[in-house]
């Protein structure tokens with residue numbers, strides 16, 4: 001399977017961002033991508049928190065999600081909508097939610113799946129980014145979003161995809177669990193800050209690949225956004241032995257890698273860390 005990761009700077013509203021998304025999806029399709037992965041906050045990064053509450057759409061009737069499903073159906077690709085800032089049915093706090101949209105022509109046991117590009121998996125970001133990285137911004141994600149609590153593994157043709165988002169990257173147990181439950185590819189769509197990205201992005205992504213023997217696909221937001229934050233970009237695809245097989249240039253970019261399951265098998269044969277040594281609970285010595 002050929003996977004593409006898109007890098008761009010999400011605008012203040014979906015209308016600003018969509019022409020960029022659709023152009024980059026077309027470029028990925030021209031490079032024969034079977035699956036296209038968008039970063040966190042794929043459709044917009046709001047000017048402020050009030051705008052977030054005005055712009056967040058309901059998962060069950062989102063115009064943005066429908067527009068992306070149409071892209072999946074038109075291009076006959078799998079689409080990982082890294083995340084969008086959504087509102088759950090009960091209308092409470094928004095969720096930072098990742099959606100996996102299937103291909104329209106995928107035939108499932110003889111039946112053509114919903115040609116609109118069905119949503120096959122939804123993951124709600126578990127770890128909320130409440131941090132101070134000395135970039136002049138106050139990050140208090142838990143004040144605005146409801147956190148998820150359920151890891152999600154989704155099937156894409158013959159691959160198992162572990163769905164995560166951004167700050168989750170700093171919690172290795174989530175990735176170890178996804179890998180032990182069968183993940184071949186770990187998705188890390190992100191809007192990493194410039195400061196923490198410079199210091200940690202490459203190291204953490206390569207560590208997750210090495211620890212699990214999975215591919216790691218990390219589409220990143222890049223640039224200066226409407227609320228003044230600056231995101232790090234450097235979208236990456238890391239192979240199971242830990243080598244970076246694709247890295248984005250500055251600005252808008254499309255990076256590509258072919259998933260080779262034999263590389264997953266050989267990495268895990270060499271270092272069987274993921275299959276042995278179950279997670280142990282430390283005893284407290286009193």
Ligand SMILES: O=C(O)CNC(=O)[C@H](CS)NC(=O)CCC(=O)C(=O)O
Pocket residue numbers: 040041045046085096128129139140141166167170191192193196197200
């Ligand atoms: O706030 C939104 O609208 C969308 N969510 C984000 O952009 C989130 C929370 S601010 N960003 C991160 O998690 C960055 C993590 C990071 O940079 C690190 O772990 O170093």
